[in-house]
Amino acid sequence: MDYQEALAYIHSHRRFGAKPGLERMRALLTLLGNPQEQLSCVHIAGTNGKGSTVAMIASVLRAAGYKTGMYISPYVLEYRERIQVNGEMIPRDALVRLVERIQPFAEQAGELTEFELNTALAFCWFAEQGCGIVVLETGLGGRFDATNVIQHPLLCVITSIGLDHTEILGDTLAQIAAEKCGICKPGVRTVVSARQAPEAFEIIRQHVVGRNGAVMVSVSDVELEQTLATAQMRISGSEISLNGLKLHLPLAGEHQILNAWTAFTALHELSKKGFPKAAQASALRSGLESVRFPVRIETVCTDPLTILDGAHNPQGAQTLARALEMLGETPVTGVMGVLSDKDSAGALDALAPRFRRLICVTPDNPRALDAHDLAARADALGLQSSAAHTLEEGLFLAQAVAKSEQGAVVVCGSLYLAAQARKLLLKKEADGCG
Template identity: 35%
Template sequence: MDFKDYESAISWIHGTLRMGIKPGLQRMEWMLAKLDNPQNKNKWVHIAGTNGKGSTLTFIRNVLENAGYRVGTFTSPYIEQFNERICIDGTPISDEAIISLCNQIKPLADELGNESIGHPSEFEIITVMMFLYLAEYASIDIGIVEVGLGGRLDSTNVITPLVSVITTIGMDHMEFLGNTIESIASEKAGIMKLGVPVVSGVLQPEVRTLYKKRADEMNLKLFQLERNFHVEILGGQQFNYLSPHTNIDNLEVGLIGDHQLNNAAVAIQTTELLNRVGFVTTAENIRIGLMNASWPGRMENVHEKPTIYLDGAHNIEGIKALVNTTKRFPDQPVKLLFTAMRDKEFVDMIALLKQINHADIYITTFDYPRALTKDEVQKIAIENNISVVPDWEEWLISERQNSDAIILVTGSLYFISEVRKFLLS
């Protein structure tokens, strides 16, 4: 069957969710070989990590774009529309290109379904679409690819990039990556390639030691935050960047939170390494690129009077960063609306959220297969002494009209996507 419209193409892509998550590279390699290996036709930066991938990607992208380069990006999940997962210079792929790509890839997916390794997953299909689009449908100078899950067996791990980046390591996706920091860190380190330099924003001493050992074994140069390059916080969103080759004072980032200063430093170190292979950027490119960076759903201010922030803190590490960021708020009451997927550590996340000063915490649910059910939400609320919001849309309408508190919506990125569409419509 040929797809005639965008809706049917997207429906087919999302319909492959039933295939589940399939770690491993066999299906990717099979499909890409049939398409003449489009992943080998561009230059790449590859980014793994528990949190901070999207923010770091957008910092790097903005700096390179400000220097005049045409930059392709691959991110997940999307916040506003599916198309934004594949972008060039921040412009999402067109509906027409998605239809064409699906018509090109579906016969391969069907053929692969008859092989012993099985039908490709949704993420594998989207990843192949990205490689094919950026190689044959459009022209870029460089692509920045965000890992979907882990690193070693992730569908994106079929490239040999100019620079590999690992942002942070935390306890997430443990059913796939292991239940210790070391095992998760090892899976993320799977994106390391022989001779390819690695930039790391990881701060845990045991992981730093593991990565140094791995780097030595693979004969690659490792650049670690607070060892090889440094952040000097000045207050607000301002900082100095220090490294043996580059010192830039009084930088400011367009994203809120101290963790974003670390992400920005990782991005600068990455651009330093790209300078050595022909992607030349200046201090002014860096200054403007960081200032102009924006990333939907990451401490995003979407409304004033009352102030409403959206933050997709969907795991323990993300919640810790959010709690730290709220220390910047004045002594003003906060109403915090939260939900999570049922496979997340939501009890521990709620306990952390209770550390926010002057905050009333509300829990809700939304229409998504992995979301908490209404009964589960009721039980969690009683056990954790927080309030239930049965209908988050009605609650937001009421709070937007009547509240004088700061409204903070957090948790699942899929939930943040729904809330953002609702509020901005």
């Protein structure tokens, strides 16, 4: 088996199981010797912000000198991004070797999903590498997520709860919160992000305190607002103060300041759980200042200014729209493509006031919404829109317009689309993208 064959094997499995539950995952891990039981994990769930929060926590733990595993979903540029140790992706040969090891056991465990295989691979690699701590992001939900086989996490974290995957998780914030906080365990402290909707916050409190008898550590809305009031925010990042610690946060937008406060609070909790260096000022500053997370309001070109963001639900789109206010009166041309199972109307409604025009494209994904259908939805909102034949054509047209009017381009609507655009833009000649 070579690397491409290993990826083909992983991707040949279905996205969702025929029946929700953890039985298949537990069966597979038992056959593999339960590698997850060798790991000390920080388990993170939420609708928005969990990937950035994972990246921040992992970056600080690395800076503090801990051998740190990081598991994220989905990947942006390459599959191996999902599974990292000390910021290094799992090597190709190691991935092939582990797929070959897992394959015969996978056939015994039942009809596994792709994410279940991904998670088993990650647990095996982290255990093999002797990680001192693993920062683990759920894929979908929490209660039945493959990562939820972790029985005794060091700490749980719940980031912002919003409406996404409603066909699976429920169509109210309370229902979605109940699924997300299914990761919370008896006696395990849970950090909860600020600015939670009251109905979501109450469900989380009931699960953590009422059902599990644990402590819920809520990020302070007051401290967050004080940080936002004094922050110097630019599209390239922000100068902020976290409880007196002044630093540069390279991830743009006030939502990333919220995520930084969540990570900061989680790291202080970890410092009480056998990781004292996690809250040292030097590690916090170095880790947060060096954190990188592609296609989260990421500037990839400066002439014209071209920004990528993976926002794919109304809450994420609202967050992006608020960040774009930092551009002032700069005319913005949007390049947008969405998946058909997402709330494109809600995302369009949030972003329309920030866009002067919109070029719609069809992401290279079997679940993609056709560009012409998206353009029709945008037209219904009164947004000047058109459909491009390809993403490359859409980017060319948008950048040409932006150059002519000293404007900016924002590519959004899907992590898949943003990742595809990133590859195209970074390959362009220097004179095509400054």
